[in-house]
């Protein structure tokens with residue numbers, strides 16, 4: 001599968017926070033979830049990719065070309081949905097569209113109008129009167145009406161109810177039906193990714209901790225529960241995180257084969273993406 005976007009050694013320093021040699025690549029035809037807790041660096045990474053903040057160092061290649069060298073041409077092929085919708089509140093949806101559309105050479109008005117209809121959005125409605133869900137749908141309609149190959153979204157599901165979140169997931173899956181499309185979206189609501197993500201990238205404190213296929217990640221990790229007596233210095237090493245009480249333990253392992261060999265009478269369960277994320281950043285898993 002071809003690489004659509006390649007981020008190499010991206011560095012950005014703020015007082016008290018830095019992106020440290022952030023490197024990852026996005027594959028064509030994949031939905032990639034960019035996960036991490038609040039303040040881990042997701043927005044900073046996305047804004048650096050889009051040139052909305054100036055990176056200190058690093059390279060960002062879109063389809064093999066340095067993005068800053070062919071900015072206008074390459075950005076024509078990227079659709080963007082940002083956390084703070086960069087809209088003028090007093091404008092109507094039509095007026096705002098008239099500001100945005102000319103920036104894209106491939107703008108497709110009939111496609112835009114079909115999304116408006118489908119999302120039940122009125123062109124003469126003011127931006128300020130949109131609910132959060134409607135605002136998100138409007139932002140998506142604007143982002144995908146110029147035949148973008150890559151859709152980049154920063155926390156698109158934040159603040160949305162489960163119904164709208166699930167609608168959004170369906171829209172993304174539909175967008176992916178056409179050949180050569182890719183989606184990169186950041187979220188801390190990892191349950192949104194259970195059904196739709198192909199790849200997962202975890203960032204923590206400005207460092208990439210993993211960039212792997214979702215199914216592979218779910219298969220290579222397991223929740224293990226057992227009697228406290230099974231734990232010793234050696235068996236403890238088999239776990240990424242471990243919660244112990246006087247009665248039992250619960251841990252997440254990446255080495256199930258060794259766990260099965262060394263620990264008997266254990267219960268093994270499938271972890272969620274959230275369990276895996278928290279295990280890698282050293283946060284709490286379940287409370288026993």
Ligand SMILES: Nc1ncnc2c1ncn2[C@@H]1O[C@H](COP(=O)(O)OP(=O)(O)OP(=O)(O)O)[C@@H](O)[C@H]1O
Pocket residue numbers: 014015016017036037038039040041042043044045155188
């Ligand atoms: N312009 C800025 N100046 C100084 N610090 C900043 C600036 N922008 C972001 N930061 C800091 O960088 C860190 C990472 O922020 P960022 O918004 O990238 O995290 P995030 O993973 O997107 O978080 P969230 O999920 O809460 O949106 C935070 O500590 C934030 O305060």
